Amino acid sequence: MLPIQNSIFKAYDIRGIVGKTLDVGIARQIGQAFGTAARTKGEKTVIIGRDGRLSGPELATALAAGLRDAGVDVIDLGVVVTPMVYFATHVLGAQSGIMVTGSHNPPDYNGFKMVLAGEAIYGDAIQQLYQAIEDGSVEATISVPSGSYRRHDIKQAYLQRIVSDTKLARPMKIVVDCGNGVAGAFAGELYRALGCEVQELFCEVDGTFPNHHPDPAHPENLQDVIRALQNSDAEIGLAFDGDGDRLGVVTKDGQIIYPDRQLMLFAADVLTRHPGREILYDVKCTRHLAPWITEHGGKPLMWKTGHSLVKAKMRETGAPLGGEMSGHVFFKDRWYGFDDGLYAGVRLLELLSRENDPSAVLNALPQSSSTPELQLKLEEGENFSLIEKLQGEAKFPGADDIIKIDGLRVEYPDGFGLARSSNTTPVIVMRFEAESPSALLRIQAEFKRVILAAKPDAALPFP
Incomplete structure (x- = not known):
């Protein structure tokens, strides 16, 4: 069994290299520590899920065992995108969840994104898990009866919730590239249910990522979408990261619409329903965003980078929308306030379906x-x-x-x-x-x- 290292306890999640800094023993200890923290908050159940990485099954099994050691009941969603774990914490009567995911890291990485009693934990709260393992206090608390375990399929509830609340003005033809990440298990079905004609690229879930890396923040990973748009009559391209919480967008003419410009389109729409409210964005975003938000009747609020930090600030301010340059977009308008690449794609298509030339609308957004x-x-x-x-x-x-x-x-x-x-x-x-x-x-x-x-x-x- 590997010794536990503080270096895997990052600012917003836990992340390590399987076999070097992360193994089943550490996953079980993390489950024990998180389960104990959940019980301290009065939580009796923790929801878990995993992405398509090869190490996912064994780490998720060990995590579940650790949670049950701590006397917590486990609901296992199986293979899902990270947003489905977040969604489940809003609809299954349990407000804590852990996603086993390496996100956009190389194939030999894996890790854990965590929601504790309804809040994405970060910083000190993550360090407290490490301390509890390191000083042995977790072991001392595990004298409680073991928690239960059950599986639950959240897919239909998640898809139904989105489709029931969304209407495209017309059918659209789109390209979807999932980079062999776990979003591939759901994206085609979701967008077809909205009436789209979908050309799928690399939607077979494969934890070795044989085609390109599942990270739409880097232009080299969007070249396949750009080519597919050139060689077909599809109007727009969507790309997702490894665990489905970030969105990349490409126009018909091959322009990459970075998330800070996507946020302009979303802000203009959301502010029609929430006039005068704050729109959050991180320090990496374009300087054109603040005047755009003001012009559309909102209050621009620049904040620190980090999905957990943005979520916490949105809760504090009641902002209906937030976004980061990395591709995390957070809708509290008609949605739950968590980052969800698949859902952001839906909201984008809803707006673009009203336009005859979606690419022209996107390309007209201010840029430098x-x-x-x-x-x-x-x-x-x-x-x-x-x-x-x-x-x-x-x-x-x-x-x-x-x-x-x-x-x-x-x-x-x-x-x-x-x-x-x-x-x-x-x-x-x-x-x-x-x-x-x-x-x-x-x-x-x-x-x-x-x-x-x-x-x-x-x-x-x-x-």
């Missing part, structure tokens, strides 16, 4: 010259100390605003630069946007100047 996410790789822990140093010392002449809610976002009249510490890997994530290529280079040069002043040997991800 921008970079994808760039990563400055560092030693473990160095990412946090460098950002702290920059927040304290860096000067940016000519900047309109310096936002420090999550790293450093420096706003200029003609663009912005961002440097923030990843909460999951030892990197600083950087992103730049500007009204012209020359402005983009100028802002990058400003960041290069302050980073090299703080760390002269930094291997910057841009010239």
Whole structure:
């Protein structure tokens, strides 16, 4: 049995490499710790599910055993997308759930996304699970009668809930790419039930991901969708990550509509029903989003990156919509407030089906010259100390605003630069946007100047 390592307990979830930092023994201990935490909150039942990874069955079995050790009843949904676990915590009378998923990580990874008593846990709450295992307090509490176990098929209830609340103005022809992730088990059926003609790419669930990586945040993983749209009469392309909670969108002419621009379309619609309300978005999103939200009668609210953090802020503010640049979109309008790539795709098609030329509508959304996410790789822990140093010392002449809610976002009249510490890997994530290529280079040069002043040997991800 592997020794448990604190390094797998990340900011928003637990994630490790199977056979190296994660095995069935650790999965069982996590089940025991989570089950104990659930009982402390008065919860008697925990819902579990797993994605299509090869290590999923054994880890889910061990997790269930650990939960039952802690005296908790287990409802096992089997192979599902992460949003189905979240959905089940709203409809099955149990508010805690764990999804066994490696999300968009390589095939040898797996992990756990957790909801405890109705809240996505993160930060200290995840560290408390580690502490409970490490100090042996979990073992000490397991003298309770073992919990029960039953299987439950949530698919029809989930599909029915979405289809009953959605109406397309006309049938649409779409391409759906699931990258052999678990969304492939459900996406075709869902969109056909809405009246779409669906061309499926890589919808066979295969934990080795033989075709391309299931991560729509990276353009190389969308090339198959782009080709399929060129070679067919399909109007729009949707792509999903490994566990189905993130959405990628491609137009007929091969343009990638990144999530911050998707959010514009969603915000304009949601604000017709929730005028004056907050629309949440993370620090990585385009600077065009705030004026767009204001123009459509909402209050723009920039927040920290991280799906658990956005969900917590949405609960606090009562915001009807939130989104992240990574592709997590959270609808509290007509839905439950959790991130769901399949559902976001449905809401997108509902809006686009009203248009004769959906791609023209998407391409008309405001945009600037921008970079994808760039990563400055560092030693473990160095990412946090460098950002702290920059927040304290860096000067940016000519900047309109310096936002420090999550790293450093420096706003200029003609663009912005961002440097923030990843909460999951030892990197600083950087992103730049500007009204012209020359402005983009100028802002990058400003960041290069302050980073090299703080760390002269930094291997910057841009010239």
